[in-house]
Amino acid sequence: MIVLTVLCETDHEFEGWFASAEAFETQREARAIACPACGSTRVRRGLSAPNVATRKGREAEPVTAMKPGLSADQHRLRAVLAALKAEVEASCDYVGEAFAEEARAIHYGESDPRGIYGEASGAEVEALLEEGITIAPLPRLPDEAN
Ligand SMILES: [Zn+2]
Numbered sequence: 001m002i003v004l005t006v007l008c009e010t011d012h013e014f015e016g017w018f019a020s021a022e023a024f025e026t027q028r029e030a031r032a033i034a035c036p037a038c039g040s041t042r043v044r045r046g047l048s049a050p051n052v053a054t055r056k057g058r059e060a061e062p063v064t065a066m067k068p069g070l071s072a073d074q075h076r077l078r079a080v081l082a083a084l085k086a087e088v089e090a091s092c093d094y095v096g097e098a099f100a101e102e103a104r105a106i107h108y109g110e111s112d113p114r115g116i117y118g119e120a121s122g123a124e125v126e127a128l129l130e131e132g133i134t135i136a137p138l139p140r141l142p143d144e145a146n
Helices: 021-029 049-060 072-091 099-107 122-130
Strands: 002-008 013-018 043-045 093-096 116-118
Touching (some): 013 021, 093 099, 099 116, 099 122
Parallel strands (some): 093 116
Antiparallel strands (some): 002 013
């Protein structure tokens, strides 16, 4: 048995015991549930107290919902990576495909010194590192497509 809060068409609120939510629907459609205040059988299901509490709890959860299939550790890692990535994106200039070129220009003083991020191929990254240019890969989120 479950207790449901029921509202009639004029918003009288009352509680009823039902075998299940389905049983409530069946009885409601058959107009078998009458409001004790006005006798109306046009009723609908209200929010019962426990439901309201659950809804509030759900709203309090962070926006980054758990993705199914990832462990708690992966979630923590993902959160750290996402924060790091957001920081880089907020404080650095995006130079896209020109990353290697721009990193080199900054290193040799041909371009304004600043943080940049963008795309570079494995060979470009290797060449930059060989030239002593400090770069670091931007973290990729585990579920992000390449
Ligand atoms: Zn009523």
